[in-house]
Amino acid sequence: xxxxxxxxxxxxxxERIEVPFGEAGALIVGDNGRGKSNILESISYLSxxxxxxxxxxxxxxxxxxxxxxxxxxWEDRGRQRQSRVFYSGEDGKRVFxxxxxxxxxxxxxxHFRTVHFAPEDVSLVLQFSAQRRRLLDILISQARVxxxxxxxxxxxxxxxxxHYLRQVAQRRPVDRDERVVWDQQLCxxxxxxxxxxxxxxxxxxxxxxxxxxxxxxxxxxxxxxYEQQLVPHSVSAIPDEGELIQAMQGELEELRAREDRxxxxxxxxxxDAFVFTLDGEAADTFGSQGQLKSIxxxxxxxxxxxxxxVTSQQPVLxxxxxxxxxxxxxxxxxxxxxEDFEQVVLTAARTPRDELGQRFKTVQLA
Numbered sequence: 001x002x003x004x005x006x007x008x009x010x011x012x013x014x015e016r017i018e019v020p021f022g023e024a025g026a027l028i029v030g031d032n033g034r035g036k037s038n039i040l041e042s043i044s045y046l047s048x049x050x051x052x053x054x055x056x057x058x059x060x061x062x063x064x065x066x067x068x069x070x071x072x073x074w075e076d077r078g079r080q081r082q083s084r085v086f087y088s089g090e091d092g093k094r095v096f097x098x099x100x101x102x103x104x105x106x107x108x109x110x111h112f113r114t115v116h117f118a119p120e121d122v123s124l125v126l127q128f129s130a131q132r133r134r135l136l137d138i139l140i141s142q143a144r145v146x147x148x149x150x151x152x153x154x155x156x157x158x159x160x161x162x163h164y165l166r167q168v169a170q171r172r173p174v175d176r177d178e179r180v181v182w183d184q185q186l187c188x189x190x191x192x193x194x195x196x197x198x199x200x201x202x203x204x205x206x207x208x209x210x211x212x213x214x215x216x217x218x219x220x221x222x223x224x225x226y227e228q229q230l231v232p233h234s235v236s237a238i239p240d241e242g243e244l245i246q247a248m249q250g251e252l253e254e255l256r257a258r259e260d261r262x263x264x265x266x267x268x269x270x271x272d273a274f275v276f277t278l279d280g281e282a283a284d285t286f287g288s289q290g291q292l293k294s295i296x297x298x299x300x301x302x303x304x305x306x307x308x309x310v311t312s313q314q315p316v317l318x319x320x321x322x323x324x325x326x327x328x329x330x331x332x333x334x335x336x337x338x339e340d341f342e343q344v345v346l347t348a349a350r351t352p353r354d355e356l357g358q359r360f361k362t363v364q365l366a
Contacts, residue, residue: 001113001313002343003043004080007071010062012038022361025316025344030365036347040116040318043345046072046083047114048138049095049105057087066090074112077313083112106152110145113315115304117322122292126284132274139303140200143310147196154189154269161186162264169263183252186268191244193269198238201231203309204302211298214333220279222295227272294330297322301337317344 006019013035019026028036041060044052051060060068067088074081084096085108094101095108102108124131141148161182167174205224212222224231232238239247251267252259259266276283276295283295300317308314319338323331338344339359346360 001074001076001315003046003072003074003112003316003345005073006039006043008039008042009069009071010065011042011068011070012060012062014038015062015065019363020361021343021345023343025346025360026363027360028345028347028363028365029350030347032349034365036365037118037320040118040320040345040347042070043072043316043318044114044116045070045085046074046112047109047142049085049093049108052116052138053118053120054134057093058089061087061089072112074316076112081112083108106148109141109148110143113142113307113311113313114318115300115307115315116318116320117297117300118320119293119322119324122289122296125296126276126287126292129271129273129275132276133270133272135299136197136200136274139204139306140196142315143200143307144196147193150189150192150196154186154193157182157185157189158265158268158270165259165265166263168260183249186265187245187248187252190248190268191241194244194248194272195238195241197269197272197274198226198232199235200306201226202233202235202238204299204306205231207305208299208302211301211337212294214337215294215298215330216291220291222283222298223277223280225273225275225277290327290330297334304341314342317341319344319346321347321349323348 002023003021005021007017008014008019009016013033017039019028019039028039030036041052041055050057057068062068067086069084069086071082071084074083082096082098085093086096087093093105095105096102097108097111121131125135126132137147137151141151161179164174164178164182201224208224209222216222248268255266265271276299278287278291278295283292287295297319300319304315304317317338322334338346344360
């Protein structure tokens with residue numbers, strides 16, 4: 001899977017720009033504020049139908065424009081394909097695949113796959129639990145379309161259950177049997193989501209640990225925990241769906257009185273803890289900036305390998321300002337690792353090492 005050309009007309013700071021990509025990718029060079037990160041974000045839009053940064057669509061519309069328009073031409077198993085995302089304040093967002101409109105934005109997911117790293121993600125992802133869950137959910141959604149549908153279904157059930165609990169907290173008359181219905185539905189979907197997450201972590205965690213070991217030359221070991229537990233070593237060690245349903249039922253029963261007072265759901269996949277660790281300690285508490293960045297870069301590379309193993313295609317790797325704040329040894333390790341990937345798009349404030357200039361097509365932003 002390779003992107004061949006990107007056209008923005010307009011998008012954020014660009015009135016119009018066409019960016020060509022070489023076989024191995026591209027090195028996008030320009031001073032700060034020229035829009036290097038915006039180009040990588042727009043490529044991610046073609047994968048997810050939304051901003052990888054979590055920004056609102058309206059924020060990507062240039063100040064003097066009424067819309068943004070992103071179009072990408074990419075190659076899929078030797079076949080040329082095209083994705084487009086259009087947004088305006090009047091018409092909302094529309095997405096297209098090979099020229100045909102899609103009914104829902106979510107239908108764009110899983111066709112053109114990317115893995116995106118941005119330096120600002122280091123603090124967001126490693127310090128905020130919600131951002132770590134989002135990181136995992138985006139990965140699984142690109143690998144399994146069914147997961148995204150179940151995640152959306154879970155959100156709907158959660159909204160309805162929270163509406164019921166608000167009525168309880170406000171001491172309004174409620175139908176007690178309604179709670180049983182919402183609890184049953186919540187437990188069933190929660191079990192499937194947690195099972196998918198654990199299956200993914202079983203595959204990704206050892207690859208992540210190996211990549212990090214290359215960065216730190218064996219000085220410490222990186223791993224992940226899910227709900228305060230180490231990730232199982234195999235899929236067979238993951239509790240089955242029935243056991244996960246029972247566990248969720250137990251959580252709801254234990255928190256029943258607290259939820260009645262709080263007026264919202266206090267447990268479930270939307271609150272589960274997914275934590276990066278270094279030698280068993282939480283990385284966001286004890287890790288240095290260089291270690292935290294190495295953790296996230298290692299995770300992104302493990303994401304790519306997971307998507308490749310599930311889909312038999314390697315996604316495009318997007319690395320934004322990846323060499324900043326890494327010491328020389330870590331930079332050399334990263335250069336070596338990048339050589340193993342089919343197509344990589346990188347950004348830099350200036351043309352960096354000869355190794356990059358020789359391999360990648362350079363796109364200079366004025």
